[in-house]
Amino acid sequence: MYATFSYDVTAGRNSVDDVRTAILDVFGDRKMCDLLSDTFICEIVDTSDFLALVRELKKAAKDVDGQFVFVMTIHEGGTRLNCNADFSKAKARAIIGSGDDE
Amino acid sequence: MRTLVRAIGLVLLFGTPLAAQDSPLIARSGGGRPVVQPDGTYVFQHIPHSDIIFEGQIAPRIIIVDSIGRATRNVLLEMKPPSWGYQVSTTPMVRLRMFDQTSNPVRTPSYMPKATVQFARFRNLSKGTDTDSEEFNRGPIEMWLVDTIPFGHHSNGQDGCLFTSQTRNEEGECVVVAPTPEPIVNKKDGSFSTNYIQAMLFYGRMHLDSSGASAGEFATRWDWRVGAGMQFNPEGYVGGSIKPELSELYGPTRVLLSALTSRRDLWRCGRFAAEAHFQYMTTPPPDVSNLITQLEGACHPRNWGGAGVFVRFYHGQDYYNLGFAESITRVMFGMALQKEGFLSFRISPL
Numbered sequence: 001m002y003a004t005f006s007y008d009v010t011a012g013r014n015s016v017d018d019v020r021t022a023i024l025d026v027f028g029d030r031k032m033c034d035l036l037s038d039t040f041i042c043e044i045v046d047t048s049d050f051l052a053l054v055r056e057l058k059k060a061a062k063d064v065d066g067q068f069v070f071v072m073t074i075h076e077g078g079t080r081l082n083c084n085a086d087f088s089k090a091k092a093r094a095i096i097g098s099g100d101d102e
Numbered sequence: 103m104r105t106l107v108r109a110i111g112l113v114l115l116f117g118t119p120l121a122a123q124d125s126p127l128i129a130r131s132g133g134g135r136p137v138v139q140p141d142g143t144y145v146f147q148h149i150p151h152s153d154i155i156f157e158g159q160i161a162p163r164i165i166i167v168d169s170i171g172r173a174t175r176n177v178l179l180e181m182k183p184p185s186w187g188y189q190v191s192t193t194p195m196v197r198l199r200m201f202d203q204t205s206n207p208v209r210t211p212s213y214m215p216k217a218t219v220q221f222a223r224f225r226n227l228s229k230g231t232d233t234d235s236e237e238f239n240r241g242p243i244e245m246w247l248v249d250t251i252p253f254g255h256h257s258n259g260q261d262g263c264l265f266t267s268q269t270r271n272e273e274g275e276c277v278v279v280a281p282t283p284e285p286i287v288n289k290k291d292g293s294f295s296t297n298y299i300q301a302m303l304f305y306g307r308m309h310l311d312s313s314g315a316s317a318g319e320f321a322t323r324w325d326w327r328v329g330a331g332m333q334f335n336p337e338g339y340v341g342g343s344i345k346p347e348l349s350e351l352y353g354p355t356r357v358l359l360s361a362l363t364s365r366r367d368l369w370r371c372g373r374f375a376a377e378a379h380f381q382y383m384t385t386p387p388p389d390v391s392n393l394i395t396q397l398e399g400a401c402h403p404r405n406w407g408g409a410g411v412f413v414r415f416y417h418g419q420d421y422y423n424l425g426f427a428e429s430i431t432r433v434m435f436g437m438a439l440q441k442e443g444f445l446s447f448r449i450s451p452l
Contacts, residue, residue, distance in 0.1 A: 047312035048311070048312040050317075051234050051449070052236070074317045076317040
């Protein structure tokens with residue numbers, strides 16, 4: 001499985017770089033592939049893993065005083081990613097599985 | 103030659119459904135029409151050995167309308183609302199026994215078409231309140247299931263008289279011409295026919311997890327279900343209903359009890375299931391016990407397209423049309439097609 005993730009950072013007490021670091025720390029060593037600077041796909045084990053990630057992201061948002069909001073969508077492994085982004089096919093293939101990456 | 107006949111019989115009975123189906127062991131939420139509490143498709147032998155080469159049952163369930171699949175989308179919502187679904191289906195069921203006799207006859211098959219109407223009610227019993235949490239989504243999910251057969255037919259497609267002592271007169275009615283001390287059932291071409299009504303109420307729970315489930319869903323890891331009900335074979339219930347002479351011997355009123363449990367991914371079984379079914383006949387045939395007992399264990403390995411192996415103990419009235427006046431005790435073993443997929447449930451929108 002994989003998830004698409006997009007986020008918006010707003011100005012506030014924490015610097016934009018600190019907020020970005022707080023977000024990316026949640027993803028740790030997961031395979032990720034950028035679609036845009038603030039949109040990427042990442043590997044997901046199963047629905048429990050997805051829910052745990054969402055919970056951690058919500059906590060991270062709270063820790064930085066709500067300076068980012070996000071959208072995360074879960075996809076079945078091997079399902080095509082239909083989007084116009086210019087991204088690394090090899091990275092995406094490793095995340096999506098079954099070679100359907102475009 | 104006989105081996106060839108047996109092989110062809112097995113292929114015809116079992117190979118075709120195997121080739122035609124690749125049933126998943128998990129019924130995806132909202133993605134189709136889940137099959138709940140169906141009859142199975144089997145082919146098997148038994149011990150102690152008898153003159154039967156093999157016995158089989160072909161029972162594909164044809165779902166006409168369904169909302170149970172849609173109901174599974176709403177069970178994991180935040181307020182834990184009860185979710186209702188129904189399903190109307192028909193099953194053109196056939197049972198066959200091939201006998202080890204000259205030309206290996208399939209003697210008087212059981213034709214058992216039926217209509218099934220089910221109502222299911224699901225509710226999340228989890229103590230968790232956070233829809234993001236695993237505790238909330240693991241359930242257990244409670245299920246009440248009303249499983250009814252408003253019309254079921256069981257006949258053997260023959261036109262002979264039921265007893266060997268009878269023959270048809272000019273009006274086509276069977277009359278006794280050679281009385282015997284006890285009526286002997288004409289197993290060669292005796293006419294057997296009954297229509298029945300059946301209703302059962304089941305209660306069960308499903309324990310879920312997300313491993314192996316589709317994206318955004320939790321699927322049943324293990325479940326249990328118990329049920330009770332009645333079956334009636336009334337005289338005069340549509341054409342082909344039971345006749346008085348058969349009704350006296352068949353055991354037309356029955357109390358039904360069932361208990362089932364199944365688990366996903368146990369050892370090498372994608373689905374492991376254990377079932378116990380009991381029937382109590384209020385007026386059984388002479389020399390046949392009131393109670394019918396059936397115990398079954400089945401394993402459906404992963405990647406077998408839904409096929410599996412089973413072993414079953416059966417004791418009580420012979421269920422094969424003209425065998426109704428006899429009692430059998432058998433251990434059956436053979437292959438079965440997957441009977442029921444593990445229900446899965448969609449997580450609440452985040």
